[in-house]
Every structure is written in C-alpha cells, then in structure tokens.
Amino acid sequence: MRQHGLLHAALAGLMILAATLAGPAMAQGKRPLKLVALGDSLTAGYGLPAAAAFPTQLQQALKARGHDVEIVNAGVSGDTAAGGLERLDWSVGEGVDGVILELGANDMLRGLDPAATKATLDTIVRRLKARNIPVLLTGMLASRNLGPDYAARFDAIYPDIARAHGVMLYPFFLDGVAGQRNLNIADGIHPNPEGVRIIVERMLPTVETFIARLRPA
Template identity: 40%
Template sequence: MQIIDSGLGNGFQNLTEGWRRKIAGHLRLAILLLGLLSLVWTNNAYSASKSILVLGDSLSAEYGLARGSGWVALLQQRLKAENIDGSVVNASISGETSSGGKTRLPALLQRRPDIVIIELGGNDALRGLQLSATESNLRAMIGAAQQAKAKVLLVGMRIPPNYGRDYTEKFFSLYATLAKQNKVPLIPFLLDGVADKPELFQADRIHPVAQAHPIMLNNVWTGLKPLLAK
C-alpha cells in the first residue's frame, strides 16, 4: 500500500506540475497577445484618415506670412510627424467675420470633413458688432457642422479693451458659453503665450509673426488631438 500510495502521490505531483507548466505557458501567451493587441490598438487609434476643415480669419490665413509658415500649414506637418493620416483644408479668409463664415460653411461641409475648427469672431469684436449676433452666428456654425456629423473644435479669442472692459469680457466669455452649451471642446485663447510678447507681432501689432505660429499650433493641438483619436 505504501508503494501504491507513493506512486499515486508522485503521479499526481507530476500531473500537477505538468498542468502548472501548461497554465504558465498559456498565461505567457495570453500576456503576449494582449500586448500585441494593445500595440495594434494604439497604432490604429489614428489609422482612419481624418479630414480637417479650418474656418478662420487672418490669424489662420497666413496674413503677412510666407506661404506654408502659418499654424494651419504647420498642422499638416504635425499630422505627418505624428504618423496620423489626415488632410487639412484651410478655408480661412483675412477679414472674415462670423457672418461670412456662417454663409460659407454649408458649401464647405459638402466636402464632408470629419473635424471642423472654427476660429472666428475676432473681426466682429474689432468692429464693435453686437455680441448677440456673433454668438448666434457661431452657434449656427457649430450646429451645422454637428448636423453634418463633424466634430467641432471652437477656438476662442481675446481683444484689446478698446470697447470697454464689459464688452471685452463678455466677448471672451461667449466662447466658453457656446462650448458648454453645445458640448464641444474649446481652445480658450488662440494667442495664449503670444499676446503678451510684442516681439511676436508684425508691425500692425495685430497679426503674429511666423515664430508665433508654432505656439498657436500647440494651443490648438491640445484640443484637436483627442478628436483625431475618436
């Protein structure tokens, strides 16, 4: 009986060790597969080609700059550097108002962009236009883009206090209001990190020089990159 018991004990022990080795092997394989799947998912997060429409004014239209040095052109380069398959259409026009953008947007949406970046309203404020009209136009553009199944990134702006503190602050805050109400991401201030540096502006003290545009792109990129991964 002792011999039989000993044999059975050794047999069970050997069987258990065998199963342990098999289980350990399967676990290693599972971990390896999970790692590979994670890597594939990460690479494919940006794999679907994205089309980006930028609807802006002179700050996005390379006013006073050499072609290809504005933040929108730099955005195309950033996409390539990040291995993100995407194309950028710059529909920005110097002097554009929110009313002009609202008028032009329906035709632009026929291109079926995946993402629409709206950078408008600054010229409205510089002309002292009614804030209610600017807000209404921006709201209409956001709604039109969303109805066309595009993601929206709203880019805010600040203006000098020429028209008084009340007007200036209400203008700035309308972007946050629109972003919250329409559930879209917001870049609070396109010129953040630029506006307080006079050397980064052209002689008109309104339009940034080329050296400022990488900073502007970085500001936009913080809100754009998450949209590209969705």
C-alpha cells in the same frame, strides 16, 4: 478526398467573406482624417507664406507625431462670423471629418454686438452638428480698451457655446502670442511664423484629443 475538397472550399469562402468585410474598414483606416480650419486672417496666414500658415504648420506637427491628417485652409482674411456662416456650405464640403472653428476676432475689432456674434457662431456649430461634423471651437478674447462690459460679454461667447453644444474648446487661439511684438508681424495683430509655431505647440494636445475622438483607436 471529397470531404477534404468541401472543407477547402468552405475555408476559401470564409476567407473571401472576411476580406470583403475587412476591405472597407482597412481602406477607411488608411484614409487620412480630413479637417477644415474655418476662420479669418489668423487661420489664412495673413502676411505669411502659405507654408507658415496655421493649418499647414498644424498638419506638419500632427504628422510628425504619427497622425495621418489633412487640414484644409478655409481662412479668409477680414471675415466676420457672419462671413464664415455665409460660406459655410462650400467651405466645409462633403467628406470632412471635423472642423477647427476660428472666427469672431474681426467682430470684436469692429466692436460688433457680442450677442450677434454669439448667435452666428452658434448657428455655425448647430449646422455642422446637424451634418454630424464634430467641432473644435477656438476662443478669442476682447481687447481690454473696449471696456469691461464689452470684454465680459465677448469673452463669454466661446465657453457658453461649447457648454451649450458639448463641443471641445481651446479657450484662446492667440495664447502666448497676443501682445508679444517679437511673435507678430509689423501690424502687431497677426502672428509671424514663430508666433504660429507657438500657437500650434500650445494647441497640439487639444487637437490630438479632438482627432482621437474622430477616429478612436
């Protein structure tokens, strides 16, 4: 009887130990992944209701595919890359698992030096990596009326940074939407809700690969 009691106590102790060790892991597994979409008006959802903005539509699409993800909209209309850098620390706070970085379009529209934009985006990526926050970099292409030299220098910014830092790249944020009148609001620059839906649809496989790396199965 005494041996039976000792065995029972030992088993109970092991069960308590296992529960103690598994508890944090289970809690972590249930916590939604937290992403921050750091960008300009294309992220903020300029001219759109909040429910139609890119971060919200992307979160809904991911949840529909079984991903427990929260995406914070840290888009500020009019922001250049430098503006994003200035607010980086408070836009991307603690407890963030990854960042979708969408900046640079306003730099291009203002004709800013691509070298300066590249240096700023590079700094953002380096600072996030220093905090162990993975980055999905979304690219932008220059308007061709800025000339071939400017376009070549600007277009190279995003693949160059992705290669230099080993971060994931979605080559063109507005793929399938840029220049399509029926997919943009009246200004012809910012996507309408259907345009955002297409952006999300096209980017979804890349984002799923990105979040799989944040929380491996």
